[in-house]
Amino acid sequence: MAQFWVLFRRELAAYLVTLTGWVIMAAVAFLIGLSFVDLILAVRRTPLPLHVTEVFYQTPYFWIIVLFSGPVITMRLFAQERAVGTYETLMTSPVRDGTVVAAKFGAAMAFYLIVWVPLMVCVGLLRLWTGESRALEWPLLGSTFLGIALLGGLFLSMGCFASALTRSQTLAAMVAGLLGVSLFLLSFAVDGVEGEGMWWVRVLGAFTLVDHMRDFTRGVVDLRPVVLYGSLMLFFLYLTLRMVEGRQWK
Amino acid sequence: MSEPWMIEVQDLTKRYGSRVAIHGVSFQVARGEIVGLLGPxxxxxxxxxxxxxxxxxxxFGTARVAGYDVALDSLEVRRRIGYMPENNPLYPEMRVQEYLRFRARLKGLSRRRARERVEVVLEQCGLTEVRRRLIGQLSKGYRQRVGLAxxxxxxxxLIVLDEPTIGLDPHQIRSVRRLxxxxxxxxxxxxxTHILPEAEMTCHRMLILLEGRVLASGTPAELERRLSGSRQVLAxxxxxxxGLRSFWNACPEVAAWEMAPADDGFHRCLLMPRGDQDLRPQVYAWVREQGWTLRELSCRRYSLEDIYVRLTGQEGGGASDEDEED
Structure with a gap:
């Protein structure tokens, strides 16, 4: 366990001391800022027809952040170590493969959540300016962040897997992006399909990320998407672990 | 634990697809030994x-380190090995001291022990004055020392070092070697290493590898004795x-000879014996017999380099396979 924290701290520090990390934070802060502008415009229309968090969600920037931050954050995790060669020093240290995967994913997740902090600041500011207590509802903010964390966890685990596949960071980001966007578009694929009863339509219909996320921003926490995202995330982390162990059957 | 061998390698074979990287390699290394792996x-x-x-x-095959099987007790083995890979990869964004503490903690040392040990190796490897510098800004020599630390x-x-002095200048090579x-x-x-004088100066024993097989092993002196072939004598x-010419021609013990004039009326004669005998006592006897004057008599030493070139058969210098496998 001590080794997990040692690795976790190094990985997280690597985000915070390199330019890439700050560029990602700046880009996300910029996009959240843009959606903040949208939000303020919405507030001027009285009464506000939606929850604050839902307005945030309905701006186009939300999905850009979720879909693109995952691949960009995770692309370096394994690919960079492979390219530089530090993968060899890392994997010949007395650390279990599972610890390495968990620490890298954990650090990516922590950084991803740090990146979302400006959203909280924006909601806080709104509450301060408007003096409207409805602007900041903690349960709503909590469920929104739960949704963001779950979606992020899934996309980051895909990114981990993609990064473990190759030594090229670009390729890792592209593969992760492709996986993420495909999953996102899956729900639209069956939108207009006739035949509600067909099993595959129902399976694909379960992947309506857009609906799930809207529920979270409205404060509706449904156990089904929680289980879905949690298990998919574990599945991709398992694949990552297999890839890391893969050097053993190379 | 008193395992006689630190490393025991038995019939080790590694294939990458159809390419065989090593083939039936076996060797042992005793505790406290410095052993060099040599080869193109x-x-x-x-x-x-x-x-x-x-x-x-x-x-195929087995490898044991300190009595633990490398495949079955990987973690135990890794705890007992300090490994520096080829090209010494490091994290450029970390500071020297920070990196070493991170590595020490990763290798299972407690926080306090890690701090103590880092102080010791900083001192030992001469890194004290650069301890707060970013690794990415260090010279190659310092980076190599960070890898060693x-x-x-x-x-x-057990310390396993893959090409520890590659790319260093002579001063740096010396300090690393001393270390x-x-x-x-x-x-x-x-x-x-593939630098022979280095192996000769640093190692107690050497293993010469070629095309994935162990060609020869022994101390530098042993290798020299065993592999230098016929013993040439210089007189x-x-x-x-x-008189000298006709004498050497008539000598049944001398298979071939070369001669060159030296100063003061002396001649340098290089004599190749027939068979494996040492010609020196013979030459001394002949000189006394003939009433000549002798001022030097020695067995010509083969340098390790001669042996290596002979063994690996690459006198032309064009190594067959430049890239080491991933």
Whole structure:
């Protein structure tokens, strides 16, 4: 366990001391800022027809952040170590493969959540300016962040897997992006399909990320998407672990 | 625990697809020894070391470190090895001291012990004055020492160094070599190189690898004795040139000879014996018999380089396979 924290701290520090990390934070802060502008415009229309968090969600920037931050954050995790060669020093240290995967994913997740902090600041500011207590509802903010964390966890685990596949960071980001966007578009694929009863339509219909996320921003926490995202995330982390162990059957 | 051998490698074979990187390699290394793995690029040195360090599995064969099987007790083995891979990869964004503490903690040292050990290896490797510098800004020599410090930080029984002096200038090579020599006794060291004088100066024993097989092993002196073939004798004799010529031609013990004039009426004669005998007592006897004057009589030493070139059969210098396998 001590080794997990040692690795976790190094990985997280690597985000915070390199330019890439700050560029990602700046880009996300910029996009959240843009959606903040949208939000303020919405507030001027009285009464506000939606929850604050839902307005945030309905701006186009939300999905850009979720879909693109995952691949960009995770692309370096394994690919960079492979390219530089530090993968060899890392994997010949007395650390279990599972610890390495968990620490890298954990650090990516922590950084991803740090990146979302400006959203909280924006909601806080709104509450301060408007003096409207409805602007900041903690349960709503909590469920929104739960949704963001779950979606992020899934996309980051895909990114981990993609990064473990190759030594090229670009390729890792592209593969992760492709996986993420495909999953996102899956729900639209069956939108207009006739035949509600067909099993595959129902399976694909379960992947309506857009609906799930809207529920979270409205404060509706449904156990089904929680289980879905949690298990998919574990599945991709398992694949990552297999890839890391893969050097053993190379 | 009193395992006689620090490293025991039995019939180790590694294939990458259809390419055989090492083939039936067997050797042992005793505790406290410094052993050099020698061979041209692509001979299988790095592959052997990676298997020992637990990074790659062998296709066949077994390797044991301090009595633990590399494949079955990988974690135990990794705890006992300090491994520095080829090209010494490091994290450029970290500071020297920070990196070493991170590595020490990763290798299972407690926070306090890590801090103590980092102080020791900083001192030992001459890194004290650069301890707060970013690794990415260090010179190659310092980076190499950071790699060595990393290999030493958890006081491993076995230190495995892949090309520790590659790309360094002569001063740096010297200091690294001194450092490695200082490890003998307390640690066992396995290092790879393709620079012969280096191996000769640093190692107690050498293994010569070629195309994935062990060609020869022994101390530098043993290798020299065993592999230098016929023992040429060099003699400087003052005598009439014609007399010498006819004498060597008539001598049944001398298979071939060369002669060149030296100063003061002396001639340098290089004599190749027939068979494996040592010609020196014979030459002395002949000189006394003939009433010549002798001022030098020696057995010509083959340098390790001659032996290596002969063994690896690459006098032309064009190594067959430049790239070492991943």
């Amino acid at each position: 690029n692509g001979a299988g040195k790095s592959t052997t070391m990676r298997i020992l360090a637990g990074f790659l599995p062998a296709t 990393d290999a030493l930080v958890h006081e491993p029984d 490695i020599k200082g490890l003998a006794g307390r640690h066992t060291v396995l290092l790879s 400087e004799i003052a005598a009439p040139e014609e």
